Amino acid sequence: MPFSTLSEFTQNILHYQYHWKGPTISALVDTLEEAVSSDPQSFLSILPVFHEAKRPYQYGVINGFKKLWDAPLENHALDFWAHAWPELITFFDKLIGSPEFWSEQVIQYQDLTPNRDWIPPLIADFLRAGTHDDTKAYASELLPRTWSLIQTLLEKAEAESDPKEDAMFQAINSPKGKAIEALFSHALRCCRVADKQDGTHKRAWSEMKSAFEHELAKCKDANYEFSTLAGAYLANLDYLNHEWLESHFTEIFSIDYPANFACALEGLAYAPATKRVYALLLKNKVIDKALRSEAKGPHARENLLERIALAYLWGDEELNSPRFDYLFGSNLIDDLEVISRFFWSVRDHKLRPEQVRRILDFWVQCISQPQIVSDASERLLSSLSLLICYLEAIGEKEKKWLLTVAPYVVRGHGEHFFVNELVRLVDFSPAEVCTVFGKLLENYTPSFDFEDKLKTLLQKLARLGRREDAIVFADKLRHLSGIAELYADLARPR
Helix, strand or coil: CCCCCHHHHHHHHHHCCCCCCCCCHHHHHHHHHHHHHHCHHHHHHCHHHHHHCCHHHHHHHHHHHHHHHHCCHHHCCHHHHHHHHHHHHHHHHHHHCCHHHHHCCCCCCCCCCCCHHHHHHHHHHHHHHCCCECCECCCHHHHHHHHHHHHHHHHHCCCCCCCCCCHHHHHHHCHHHHHHHHHHHHHHHHHHHHHHHHCCCHHHHHCCHHHHHHHHHCCCCCCHHHHHHHHHCHHHHHHHCHHHHHHHHHHHCCCCCHHHHHHHHHHHCCCCCCHHHHHHHHHCCHHHHHHCCCCCCCCHHHHHHHHHHHHHHHCCCCCCCHHHHHHHHCCCHHHHHHHHHHHHHCCCCCCCHHHHHHHHHHHHHHHCCCCCCCHHHHHHHHHHHHHHHHCCCCCHHHHHHHHHHHHHHHHHCCHHHHHHHHHHHCCCCHHHHHHHHHHHHCCCCCCCCHHHHHHHHHHHHHHCCCHHHHHHHHHHCCCCCCHHHHHHHHHCCC
16 A cells, blocks of 8 residues: 555545646556455445545545455455445445436546546446346345435436447446446346245336336337347346236337337347247247348347247248248348358257258258359358268268359368368268269369378278279379378279
């Protein structure tokens, strides 16, 4: 600590006036935060004194405790926090509960020095952190007190007037968005506590739902943070109360307010996918409208397509559903590529045989479209080649699929994966693998043999009765390390 005593340090914080020869306010705030982390008990005992401090130092003392709370659990004394949280809540209440706090003129500093506007988002973050994890949360007896604080933050926090390109980034970083996240975290914590104590959280939800309805009612070309976060917390809302979510779904995804609809859709990209939520999205035609709209966020459309793909694996979508009819009928190649790559991404999951069949059916559906089997769709065809991982053998129909996509494997840089799969399949289908590999080499001139997979494939082909073909391939690949020697060995008279 830079001062000889805590009293001297506090006095300097309370009365320090900026002077060019002295430390900056920002530097003192940083020092204060470090001091709180070093000696939290002492600062907790004098916390009321900071009501008289300037706003930057009020921010500093709160952030010091916040950083301490965010540190690993083993660094905390639980008995300290049991005593600290009531004191902190009292401090927060007196601070933001004062009308003068919200009406004062905000001092704008030249550097990144905290001012009044930095304090409410910090308190919201702190309250959210205190309810986010049940293994590390403040006592449930304090929830009624913090509920009052959250109500104040929701009412007073400044909301963004226009939705930005990345609605989620805007929501989680704006004062209003931070208050809304504290609201969701608080409600979820209350309901989990009620479930544990009473076996149900209906009563807990009934006491809080009006706050959600109040915020939702403002989502009319405004309150974009709530629209975004309601989309992101959709599965959580389903847990809080399914009936409430069902009855308010068209308000969250309101077609009458396109900007709010787009924000909710962007938030949805961050929500876990569940069958019940997808059913609501279908029932209220959110998926259909979203497919036909231009998503602004960086993840909204991709996530939407992946949800459709997952629903297809669940059996909640079919290849002749309105969603897939639209994708195929409108020749949305990029969208179909997203779905194809999603199917490849879940290859290590324990898919049921029926789900594997569905993926292969999608492959067939794609290459059955005349407008798709062309160089204009080479990225999609390249992604489809990755679905070779779902084949257990290559028959005549599978060979046709592979010959359709093999010329485009290199477009998506999937050649090493494709060759590795051919190595796996050659034991079961040597003749078919030989044909497919030959087609691949028409457009593929490898610069190196990754993990000797090409050499292994040629050796297997020779051993499985395709020696002449292996010689032809080895001759074409003899520029690679080790292949020239293999060629000489294969070509030697037997």
